[in-house]
Amino acid sequence: MSDRKLNIVVWNEGVHEANNDPVTMAEMYPEGMHGAIASGLRSYYPDADITTATLADSGHGLSEEVLARTDVLLWWGHIAHGEVSEDVVDRVQRHVLGGMGLVVLHSGHFAKVFTRLLGTTCSLKWRNDGERELVWTVKPSHPIAAGVESPIVIPKQEMYGELFDIPEPDDLIFISAFEGGEVFRSGVTFSRGKGRIFYFSPGDQEYPVYHQPQIQKVIANGVGWVAQPEQFREAPGVSNPAREYFEKH
Amino acid sequence: MSDRKLNIVVWNEGVHEANNDPVTMAEMYPEGMHGAIASGLRSYYPDADITTATLADSGHGLSEEVLARTDVLLWWGHIAHGEVSEDVVDRVQRHVLGGMGLVVLHSGHFAKVFTRLLGTTCSLKWRNDGERELVWTVKPSHPIAAGVESPIVIPKQEMYGELFDIPEPDDLIFISAFEGGEVFRSGVTFSRGKGRIFYFSPGDQEYPVYHQPQIQKVIANGVGWVAQPEQFREAPGVSNPAREYFEKH
Amino acid sequence: MSDRKLNIVVWNEGVHEANNDPVTMAEMYPEGMHGAIASGLRSYYPDADITTATLADSGHGLSEEVLARTDVLLWWGHIAHGEVSEDVVDRVQRHVLGGMGLVVLHSGHFAKVFTRLLGTTCSLKWRNDGERELVWTVKPSHPIAAGVESPIVIPKQEMYGELFDIPEPDDLIFISAFEGGEVFRSGVTFSRGKGRIFYFSPGDQEYPVYHQPQIQKVIANGVGWVAQPEQFREAPGVSNPAREYFEKH
Amino acid sequence: MSDRKLNIVVWNEGVHEANNDPVTMAEMYPEGMHGAIASGLRSYYPDADITTATLADSGHGLSEEVLARTDVLLWWGHIAHGEVSEDVVDRVQRHVLGGMGLVVLHSGHFAKVFTRLLGTTCSLKWRNDGERELVWTVKPSHPIAAGVESPIVIPKQEMYGELFDIPEPDDLIFISAFEGGEVFRSGVTFSRGKGRIFYFSPGDQEYPVYHQPQIQKVIANGVGWVAQPEQFREAPGVSNPAREYFEKH
Numbered sequence: 001m002s003d004r005k006l007n008i009v010v011w012n013e014g015v016h017e018a019n020n021d022p023v024t025m026a027e028m029y030p031e032g033m034h035g036a037i038a039s040g041l042r043s044y045y046p047d048a049d050i051t052t053a054t055l056a057d058s059g060h061g062l063s064e065e066v067l068a069r070t071d072v073l074l075w076w077g078h079i080a081h082g083e084v085s086e087d088v089v090d091r092v093q094r095h096v097l098g099g100m101g102l103v104v105l106h107s108g109h110f111a112k113v114f115t116r117l118l119g120t121t122c123s124l125k126w127r128n129d130g131e132r133e134l135v136w137t138v139k140p141s142h143p144i145a146a147g148v149e150s151p152i153v154i155p156k157q158e159m160y161g162e163l164f165d166i167p168e169p170d171d172l173i174f175i176s177a178f179e180g181g182e183v184f185r186s187g188v189t190f191s192r193g194k195g196r197i198f199y200f201s202p203g204d205q206e207y208p209v210y211h212q213p214q215i216q217k218v219i220a221n222g223v224g225w226v227a228q229p230e231q232f233r234e235a236p237g238v239s240n241p242a243r244e245y246f247e248k249h
Numbered sequence: 250m251s252d253r254k255l256n257i258v259v260w261n262e263g264v265h266e267a268n269n270d271p272v273t274m275a276e277m278y279p280e281g282m283h284g285a286i287a288s289g290l291r292s293y294y295p296d297a298d299i300t301t302a303t304l305a306d307s308g309h310g311l312s313e314e315v316l317a318r319t320d321v322l323l324w325w326g327h328i329a330h331g332e333v334s335e336d337v338v339d340r341v342q343r344h345v346l347g348g349m350g351l352v353v354l355h356s357g358h359f360a361k362v363f364t365r366l367l368g369t370t371c372s373l374k375w376r377n378d379g380e381r382e383l384v385w386t387v388k389p390s391h392p393i394a395a396g397v398e399s400p401i402v403i404p405k406q407e408m409y410g411e412l413f414d415i416p417e418p419d420d421l422i423f424i425s426a427f428e429g430g431e432v433f434r435s436g437v438t439f440s441r442g443k444g445r446i447f448y449f450s451p452g453d454q455e456y457p458v459y460h461q462p463q464i465q466k467v468i469a470n471g472v473g474w475v476a477q478p479e480q481f482r483e484a485p486g487v488s489n490p491a492r493e494y495f496e497k498h
Numbered sequence: 499m500s501d502r503k504l505n506i507v508v509w510n511e512g513v514h515e516a517n518n519d520p521v522t523m524a525e526m527y528p529e530g531m532h533g534a535i536a537s538g539l540r541s542y543y544p545d546a547d548i549t550t551a552t553l554a555d556s557g558h559g560l561s562e563e564v565l566a567r568t569d570v571l572l573w574w575g576h577i578a579h580g581e582v583s584e585d586v587v588d589r590v591q592r593h594v595l596g597g598m599g600l601v602v603l604h605s606g607h608f609a610k611v612f613t614r615l616l617g618t619t620c621s622l623k624w625r626n627d628g629e630r631e632l633v634w635t636v637k638p639s640h641p642i643a644a645g646v647e648s649p650i651v652i653p654k655q656e657m658y659g660e661l662f663d664i665p666e667p668d669d670l671i672f673i674s675a676f677e678g679g680e681v682f683r684s685g686v687t688f689s690r691g692k693g694r695i696f697y698f699s700p701g702d703q704e705y706p707v708y709h710q711p712q713i714q715k716v717i718a719n720g721v722g723w724v725a726q727p728e729q730f731r732e733a734p735g736v737s738n739p740a741r742e743y744f745e746k747h
Numbered sequence: 748m749s750d751r752k753l754n755i756v757v758w759n760e761g762v763h764e765a766n767n768d769p770v771t772m773a774e775m776y777p778e779g780m781h782g783a784i785a786s787g788l789r790s791y792y793p794d795a796d797i798t799t800a801t802l803a804d805s806g807h808g809l810s811e812e813v814l815a816r817t818d819v820l821l822w823w824g825h826i827a828h829g830e831v832s833e834d835v836v837d838r839v840q841r842h843v844l845g846g847m848g849l850v851v852l853h854s855g856h857f858a859k860v861f862t863r864l865l866g867t868t869c870s871l872k873w874r875n876d877g878e879r880e881l882v883w884t885v886k887p888s889h890p891i892a893a894g895v896e897s898p899i900v901i902p903k904q905e906m907y908g909e910l911f912d913i914p915e916p917d918d919l920i921f922i923s924a925f926e927g928g929e930v931f932r933s934g935v936t937f938s939r940g941k942g943r944i945f946y947f948s949p950g951d952q953e954y955p956v957y958h959q960p961q962i963q964k965v966i967a968n969g970v971g972w973v974a975q976p977e978q979f980r981e982a983p984g985v986s987n988p989a990r991e992y993f994e995k996h
């Protein structure tokens with residue numbers, strides 16, 4: 001493990017916050033959802049450099065320079081996916097393939113950075129009816145499940161249900177059940193290039209989910225798992241080696 | 250595909266039936282659960298040779314000769330797992346590794362043939378409280394999901410819940426939700442040696458689940474998927490080939 | 499299985515053929531590589547409707563109408579990936595997500611339809627030095643491996659070597675070894691949406707690989723495995739169902 | 748991460764060493780292969796408690812007490828698999844399911860602890876002809892591949908070739924190629940219960956493979972990856988919870 005600080009960027013489109021829509025937003029997340037997520041991470045990574053960025057920032061706050069020094073990017077988006085520039089999507093994809101960790105949260109399932117890396121529609125069922133969500137661990141040996149209660153009980157939450165149109169994940173860690181009977185693969189990992197991706201569905205602009213300690217713990221575990229601070233940041237490339245190039249002469 | 254008939258053996262310990270325990274057994278499954286399962290299969294495989302066998306049969310009805318001609322073995326057991334002889338377990342394991350298909354049903358999760366092939370405890374949560382089970386498809390491209398409604402609604406069923414202690418399956422096809430909020434990976438596949446295994450959890454001695462057309466369809470799809478009538482029946486073995494043995498001289 | 503004929507389209511950019519480059523092309527593949535591939539398939543699927551299409555055809559021969567009736571699309575491309583229109587890529591992706599089978603061959607690893615569906619660079623090592631390739635089966639229970647010799651010996655072939663930058667495949671069926679010591683995951687499957695994808699690397703414009711019976715067999719097995727003639731052709735979509743919508747009232 | 752020391756036990760049957768067979772043994776591995784492996788680990792885990800145990804030790808040196816405090820067990824066996832007591836195999840299996848890490852090396856593929864946990868024959872091809880082995884990384888995002896050269900060049904080694912009869916691994920990290928053209932999935936992981944398993948094939952009693960720094964690095968990475976010092980050591984078990992047991996009242 002490197003001795004340098006971990007660099008974590010929590011990205012949020014920030015539109016719900018800017019519009020105070022829903023009206024509970026300002027009270028529930030006075031520093032925005034990104035603020036709450038970043039705050040949760042600080043208790044787990046006191047030495048890390050944890051910053052936030054939003055759609056409204058120049059270059060969405062995700063310049064080449066920022067990404068180059070970022071170990072883990074968290075992504076929250078919902079109603080403004082279409083406003084994310086293709087240049088930024090290209091950049092994020094390239095950095096993930098080169099080893100940057102990516103944690104995609106909740107409605108980020110439709111984020112361009114996620115569908116681009118997965119190749120599917122990432123569509124799902126949804127219903128905003130304040131249903132109880134139970135988050136069950138199904139892979140207890142995975143680092144992201146370490147120390148996490150099973151189930152995590154989320155008193156009220158938007159329902160996300162199958163079919164969740166994602167490729168077969170590398171690891172299926174959590175499955176959620178909702179009051180109405182739907183189920184959802186709510187915690188899944190993917191590897192793409194040299195990078196690791198964790199998708200975690202709990203969390204929504206209408207419910208105080210990001211304040212729940214167990215949810216914060218899962219997100220912190222996810223950040224720790226996707227981070228590869230020692231990975232040389234370069235996407236895999238094509239090469240045309242000579243025969244026996246690997247033999248030292 | 251071979252022109253010969255498919256040979257299917259539905260194995261049931263048959264103890265609930267022998268004891269008429271529960272007392273609804275004789276009425277609900279007059280020909281035993283194996284009889285109902287075999288009957289369901291006959292409508293999908295009218296040309297197949299479909300037989301049944303039970304614990305009480307000589308050699309449990311699973312002699313070397315029987316297994317050698319069996320394409321697919323279905324397994325139902327519950328209260329008599331311990332009475333299954335190790336010799337039969339050895340034989341079944343060897344035939345599965347050699348290419349015989351295996352479909353394990355419901356409480357068969359604790360069958361020796363299953364735990365032997367999987368290497369884990371196969372333990373789970375359970376509660377017999379007549380809860381509604383919803384069986385959701387999560388891999389619609391899999392042959393076992395073909396033409397299957399999502400969800401299948403089972404009005405009353407024993408609850409099976411995570412953590413289901415199985416190795417990571419090759420394919421996760423179905424996830425079930427129960428009224429009480431538990432979830433279960435209810436339809437999963439494994440490959441072992443040259444053989445294919447399908448585990449499907451719906452079905453119990455107290456509920457008429459095996460009479461539901463959609464459940465029969467899943468089991469029939471499972472049988473079709475695990476069957477390899479043209480596979481040469483021999484478990485993988487060790488060999489010590491000469492260099493370049495594969496070149497035709 | 500449906501009674502209607504299987505519709506198979508073998509797509510080839512057709513540029514090597516148009517330019518007779520390499521100069522052995524006209525003699526080695528007088529009907530183009532697509533012609534040889536289609537011819538190999540006809541012996542396995544005598545009742546299927548097998549056609550070919552190329553980059554030069556109007557809409558690359560892949561109109562909405564054509565794709566809508568295609569069960570399996572095979573894809574060969576190499577030096578003209580960049581000339582494939584984004585509209586066609588969009589269409590192919592949508593049809594694969596809806597259940598159309600896709601078989602990608604050799605240098606098609608860099609085809610836009612492949613990288614779009616996979617999300618990675620799909621880069622690799624290569625060396626065109628006429629090396630012997632051995633194609634080893636590592637998943638003998640998979641339908642694509644049925645009846646296939648292990649290893650298949652390809653006397654002269656372009657080397658493709660790891661790191662092959664693809665997502666973790668659903669199934670790893672074949673691994674190739676080359677004379678120079680490189681290895682390659684040469685036969686892999688992916689599911690995307692409701693569709694199935696098979697990538698198989700053997701085959702090149704300079705070697706008569708598509709005339710080898712065992713290679714033809716693998717491609718035929720691949721076509722059979724990705725085909726879902728009864729799948730309703732529609733990509734997974736988002737929905738907002740009412741509670742208990744699945745209960746029949 | 749816990750503050751306590753990591754406890755690592757390197758187990759070797761120790762029969763080649765006891766018999767000085769091959770005759771190069773005493774010179775090549777003066778402290779036994781287990782000694783060399785332990786020595787390699789000490790440079791990576793200077794604070795860990797690293798011990799060795801052999802078949803000849805009482806209870807093979809693997810009492811309940813020893814296993815209970817062991818975070819990672821490494822296993823080397825070859826000609827005495829049959830002499831390992833079933834009691835010890837039961838114990839090791841139970842501890843792995845409860846979260847103890849297991850690293851199985853080379854001819855340990857036929858160890859009872861490995862075949863028991865995997866359920867397959869674990870058979871393979873072999874040829875002891877001093878061939879060059881190249882170990883290629885195919886999952887560069889995995890912690891076990893961190894900082895490892897690709898390929899690792901092993902000048903002389905016993906050939907292990909496919910078909911390697913193992914279940915589909917969770918992660919395929921390394922594929923080896925041998926001079927004779929065979930390939931082998933030489934670095935694979937499995938999860939079983941709450942435990943993690945890493946199998947790594949390089950290493951043999953006739954070659955000084957365990958002295959190669961890159962091989963030592965892979966084994967050290969494997970130890971780090973399978974270790975779960977904070978996991979509560981108990982295999983998953985069956986339970987019969989009341990409805991809503993998870994709600995705090």
